[in-house]
Amino acid sequence: MSPARDVPDDFDLPPRVVTQDADAEERAAESALRPTSLAELVGQTRVRDQLDLVLQAARRRGTAPDHVLLSGPPGLGKTTLALIIGAEMSAPVRVTSGPAIQHAGDLAAILSSLAEGEVLFLDEIHRMSRPAEEMLYLAMEDFRVDVVVGKGPGATAIPLELPRFTLVGATTRSGLLPAPLRDRFGFTAHLDFYSPVELDELLHRSARLLGIELDQDASTEIAGRSRGTPRIANRLLRRVRDWAQVHGGGRIDLAAARAALELYDVDEAGLDRLDRAVLQALCTRFGGGPVGLATLAVSVGEETETVETVVEPFLVREGLLLRTPRGRAATPQAWAHLGLTPPRPTPGAAAQLNLLEDAPDGTFGTDADVGPSGGERFR
Structure with a gap:
């Protein structure tokens, strides 16, 4: 007979998490920063x-x-x-x-x-x-x-x-x-993306709730790297707070903000490690494209869905990536952001990128749009 086990009184209820949750602190912090009325809502x-x-x-x-x-x-x-x-x-x-x-x-x-x-x-x-x-x-x-x-x-x-x-x-x-x-x-x-001014106001509100001393220059720096998203802004604020508490006096100034964001691989435009990896692969391995989504995802070691839903929307919105009928292509801004010199465009490549206007909803650009020989399928 197997030894008896202690059965909790609420065993018929949904199971509770008894192990330490690594994200519990993050969720609790986000909940504490949520406004509770329309009057408190920023943006x-x-x-x-x-x-x-x-x-x-x-x-x-x-x-x-x-x-x-x-x-x-x-x-x-x-x-x-x-x-x-x-x-x-x-x-x-x-x-x-x-x-x-x-x-x-x-x-x-x-x-x-x-x-x-x-x-x-x-x-x-x-x-x-x-x-x-x-x-x-x-x-x-x-x-x-x-x-x-x-x-x-x-x-x-x-x-x-x-x-x-x-x-x-x-x-x-x-x-x-x-x-x-x-x-x-x-x-x-x-819901639309937030402007840097709105994010700046939101960061000051969050800093007051967290009891953080936040300089205006630091707030502007964090807001400019937050992709227009409040969730990202609040997350970066907490990480900068951690850096200031460990390496500084607890007050968040411009130097602390820049040092912390550099440590967490968030550059001046808000791109993180994966964003830059996608652009780097697109420019250095595939000559700026166009290249299929699945091929691009494999080259950076990520799932296709991750690249398409997490990375692409921001890069397209910032004008760093194009979705063309034959795949993804880097823009001149992407080459400049990476500090690289783009290759001299050929007439055929220029015409290919102009086809983007025929697919404004982004329905093209997956590997399914490319035929066996690499050419565009007839539709």
Whole structure:
């Protein structure tokens, strides 16, 4: 007989993390820096004003606000806005994600346990399974779900009434949302990248909450290397704080900011090690391109999805990378940033780069677009 083991009283609950989590401190720090009201929110002025109107009208009517869809790149504050909606409406917030809902029953269990006026935050909503998505249509519009009992000809659909709730959906790829789902949101907002001035204001607010002495020059330096993203700005601020506490007197000045950012491989333009590795490989190994995405990813030892979703958006936005029908290509700015001399362009190469105008949505540029002989496939 095997020895008896101590079984916790809450063994039937979701398992808890009992090992030390390396990211726990980071998550706690990010949570502490989140604004709790629209008045505290820095940046996103247009979205903030529009959302404030929606919430004020709902409070005056005494009803739950319309469903809200938030889209935009990671790190711009979609989760923060969802929590603010709950705080402004004095309502609890239930947090889940699209990948966690793989069956319609999973969604039905969540919806049936909601309280009146509760906010359901569904992150990465575009990754939800199709059966759950179809159930969500009815829940959003009529506040009910049909629970199917049994199988085959004897199956019965039992309608289940739901309390009025507010769904806040967040997505980084709004184009993947089907039109029927997107049209059921009463308010949609796209979050834009922050300007250096907005990031500077955000850094000073975060420094006050963390009890950090932050000079204006240092704040401007960190803001300029934060890729227009608040999450990155706050992360860099904490790392610079660590450097100042270990190597300095605790105060963050310009010299401390530059030394810390150099240590963490963040250059003046905000590029990190992987960004520069991609550009370096593109320019030195492939003559500036064009080269297929999979080939470029292998050359830097990363997954194709990592290069496409993490590295490329920033490099394209900064004008350092082009997505052409035959692959990725470096711009003259990329060569200048690396301190390299670009090769003399040929008429054929120039014409190839001009084809970018024919694909403004970036649909070209994967290895699937290149035929066996290296030429562009006919479409």
